[in-house]
Ligand SMILES: *[C@@H]1O[C@H](CO)[C@@H](O)[C@H](O)[C@H]1NC(C)=O
């Protein structure tokens with residue numbers, strides 16, 4: 001609203017009601033020289049009026065005629081270059097010509113006025129015009145920034161002040177900044193302070209403590225108000241960031257942690273994670289974990305990751321050492337605040353220990369005759385694991401004759417469970433297996449080598465029930481006949497076999513007379529020389545005995561067969577050779593061809609081939625007249641006897657056996673070819689033996705008689721001296737009353753050896769039915785009979801006819817008839 005002010009030069013009055021003139025220095029007074037009309041008008045207009053708006057009517061206000069304006073060519077003179085106000089000469093009004101911004105023109109200076117002159121010519125008139133520009137509230141308070149950021153520690157105490165930026169308002173007076181407000185105001189209040197220059201600023205005062213943990217940012221709005229109408233305002237955002245302070249201690253999520261860990265858990269295994277939270281931020285909320293107040297043993301076993309709180313296994317956890325562990329864990333933030341918690345670790349048993357078998361006692365060796373249930377060993381079996389893992393079962397291989405028996409806790413006895421036989425199994429490797437019940441189960445083996453000691457429970461045994469051994473007759477004494485061997489299954493002394501000849505009589509003679517047995521080797525030795533013709537076989541019994549206590553023995557029968565040697569020459573039984581007498585067979589001259597002259601009868605006490613006799617004519621007067629049957633010894637004529645044939649015929653027959661080498665005997669027989677006995681006699685007178693032979697015989701007989709007499713005398717002397725010696729000994733014995741030296745005992749076996757150098761001159765011999773000889777010349781009806789033939793040392797036959805007859809009768813009926821025929825002839 002424009003206010004018209006009219007001011008005379010004489011009376012300068014303020015026509016602007018309610019306003020005081022504040023600035024004189026910009027009031028321009030135009031004082032003209034005399035004769036020049038002078039006037040002054042003052043107007044007030046608000047700023048920012050639209051162009052063309054009327055400021056004032058100078059015609060009226062200056063009391064000028066409108067025509068005068070035209071004629072005077074009224075115009076505006078201003079010292080400024082810019083004409084804000086123009087003159088409308090037609091209407092005599094001042095109008096706004098350009099936009100007028102008070103703040104631009106005068107800033108904060110008040111009052112703000114435009115000064116110019118209206119100049120009129122003819123006559124010259126100057127009229128001063130003052131246009132005061134009035135402020136309108138066209139500016140709002142403005143802050144320089146859009147946002148202010150405060151970082152305030154949460155520890156800031158109430159009353160702390162924070163100055164805020166000021167707002168600026170270009171307007172003046174009441175249109176300029178008047179007040180501030182702060183929203184919201186739960187933590188802060190606003191205090192507005194007026195500076196000496198009347199400008200105002202605000203401070204933010206902390207009213208209640210901040211807590212970052214609740215709210216780490218506060219957004220506030222500061223508003224500045226001016227006093228215009230309408231009121232204008234400007235705002236700035238205030239961002240309060242609450243800075244963290246270490247006002248919170250870490251806190252574990254649990255005051256006690258429990259965890260179960262199997263023993264032997266590998267190193268580095270994470271068992272458990274403990275966790276502590278810290279409401280603080282940044283380093284204040286960074287928690288470090290540690291094990292506190294833990295013993296060496298614990299810190300050797302466990303470790304904690306300082307950053308994550310992972311509790312890891314560091315050493316070897318052994319259930320058998322400790323079943324539980326208690327750890328103290330501490331959480332510490334960088335600000336030094338701490339919390340503690342406990343971790344209870346329960347160690348779980350793992351079947352990591354195999355049972356241990358220790359032998360407490362062990363009887364080794366055990367005799368094979370040990371009764372069943374004999375305790376052999378006592379074992380202690382332990383497993384340090386607990387529960388099932390420590391429960392143990394013991395076993396052994398089932399086919400052994402042993403069993404294992406639990407006796408008391410952890411003790412087991414190994415006992416026999418059957419018959420032991422060292423001869424079958426002399427040693428057992430008994431493996432005891434102890435197995436626990438863990439899963440998987442562990443087991444331990446213990447092998448004990450048990451030796452079975454020998455008991456003399458086996459007699460020495462001969463492989464055969466009986467043996468047959470052979471010995472040649474006439475072998476020298478001491479010759480080894482055979483060896484028996486018995487085996488004893490026992491061991492050591494129990495198997496040391498000795499051999500003995502059993503007391504046994506062979507044909508009424510002690511066996512020891514025949515053989516001896518080497519005790520050590522079982523070799524049977526001949527104790528004498530054997531004559532097949534006397535004994536063909538005999539049985540002995542050899543006993544074997546071991547060295548056990550008591551000893552065991554067995555016996556075996558040995559049949560000893562004596563084998564024949566051709567050691568006997570054939571013996572001619574007929575015709576009987578006599579030295580003195582003359583025997584002749586008579587053959588009648590009329591005898592036919594094939595006439596049986598006689599039969600040479602010979603025997604050979606050997607057997608078999610050795611007794612197989614053959615007959616040959618060795619020497620004869622007339623070879624063409626006689627022949628002898630090679631097998632039967634029959635002498636027959638082979639041609640007719642003629643008159644030319646001599647009466648005296650001499651035949652020598654040789655009898656040979658078939659042995660190797662063969663032995664033979666010869667017999668000479670006289671044959672008389674005559675028809676009558678006297679004829680024979682006359683012929684045979686010179687048929688005598690040599691006188692020389694008889695003389696020699698006589699000489700030998702005398703010599704023999706002398707020798708026998710000498711021996712007789714020597715014997716008598718020897719007997720007498722022995723008697724005398726004994727008589728003296730007895731006397732000595734009586735005196736010394738029995739302190740006799742022990743006379744060693746020699747078994748009869750040995751005693752005989754020296755005396756067996758020569759054969760006894762009495763032989764037993766058997767004549768047996770000889771089935772193996774060629775078609776027998778002699779047939780004996782008696783199966784076997786024994787005869788005794790006495791032979792003189794020279795081996796010549798001295799049998800008389802009577803003896804001969806007796807002998808022949810004994811031998812065979814057939815032979816006896818044969819001989820009797822001949823006796824008649826003779
Ligand atoms: C027992 O064991 C030992 C040694 O290992 C061995 O020499 C022997 O032959 C074994 N005995 C048996 C009966 O197996």
Ligand SMILES: *[C@@H]1O[C@H](CO)[C@@H](O)[C@H](O)[C@H]1NC(C)=O
Nearest residue numbers: 502503541543553554555556
């Ligand atoms: C010989 O052994 C048999 C059994 O083989 C026995 O019956 C007999 O009594 C024994 N004889 C002697 C003399 O020991």
